[in-house]
Amino acid sequence: METAIGLGKSRRLPSAGATGKTNPMAAPQLRPETIGFELPDEAATASLAQGLAALVRLGDVIALFGELGSGKTTFARAFINALPRPDETSEPDPPTGAPEEVPSPTFTLLQAYERAPATVWHFDLYRLERPDDVYELGFEEALAEGIVLIEWPERLGPLLPAERLELRFGFAESADARRASLIGTGAWSRRLRNLAAP
Numbered sequence: 214m215e216t217a218i219g220l221g222k223s224r225r226l227p228s229a230g231a232t233g234k235t236n237p238m239a240a241p242q243l244r245p246e247t248i249g250f251e252l253p254d255e256a257a258t259a260s261l262a263q264g265l266a267a268l269v270r271l272g273d274v275i276a277l278f279g280e281l282g283s284g285k286t287t288f289a290r291a292f293i294n295a296l297p298r299p300d301e302t303s304e305p306d307p308p309t310g311a312p313e314e315v316p317s318p319t320f321t322l323l324q325a326y327e328r329a330p331a332t333v334w335h336f337d338l339y340r341l342e343r344p345d346d347v348y349e350l351g352f353e354e355a356l357a358e359g360i361v362l363i364e365w366p367e368r369l370g371p372l373l374p375a376e377r378l379e380l381r382f383g384f385a386e387s388a389d390a391r392r393a394s395l396i397g398t399g400a401w402s403r404r405l406r407n408l409a410a411p
């Protein structure tokens with residue numbers, strides 16, 4: 214099934230706790246929404262990233278889960294390169310400049326990119342020793358003023374914001390194939406539901 218904005222192959226997965234019925238007393242925005250994607254090659258991962266970049270807003274947190282080599286940085290690179298630089302936003306066309314180098318920030322823990330609608334703060338927390346250490350990297354400013362991508366978000370423990378989009382990458386049968394589950398909590402749950410609406 215194609216999604217409404219053409220993010221590639223997807224199939225709806227049952228949401229946690231979903232019953233198929235609407236309870237008017239429940240707070241539907243609190244129920245996580247999950248969508249599964251098959252990513253047969255790197256281009257599919259890039260296309261998923263581009264689709265999500267078109268939806269992103271200031272203050273968004275995207276947590277990228279997955280083992281070493283599962284595609285987190287590949288996704289982040291395509292996501293960042295899909296967003297225009299601030300001086301390009303008056304242009305009607307998508308950015309035409311050469312894509313910016315987006316290295317894996319593993320050794321620096323953080324790279325920031327000036328983009329519209331906001332600076333993208335790309336954290337790779339693989340080497341973070343304690344969750345609190347993230348504050349030394351400007352985490353609060355990132356949450357308040359930026360768009361936040363986090364590789365190895367499990368390193369944050371309880372500091373991982375509750376309202377977030379999670380991408381969970383996994384390996385598939387062929388060397389170039391991956392799978393991703395998108396899990397939206399809070400307002401992201403509603404946004405994903407709109408995204409996947411047939």
Ligand SMILES: Nc1ncnc2c1ncn2[C@@H]1O[C@H](COP(=O)(O)OP(=O)(O)OP(=O)(O)O)[C@@H](O)[C@H]1O
Pocket residue numbers: 252253254255256257258279280281282283284285286287288317319364388389390391
């Ligand atoms: N469908 C695919 N999607 C994404 N990457 C793919 C795909 N198929 C093959 N690859 C390759 O897999 C590798 C993914 O590496 P990447 O650095 O993105 O992983 P990572 O999850 O960030 O790992 P790490 O935890 O070490 O940071 C790249 O070499 C990429 O070319």
Ligand SMILES: [Mg+2]
Pocket residue numbers: 285286287317337364
């Ligand atoms: Mg990486």
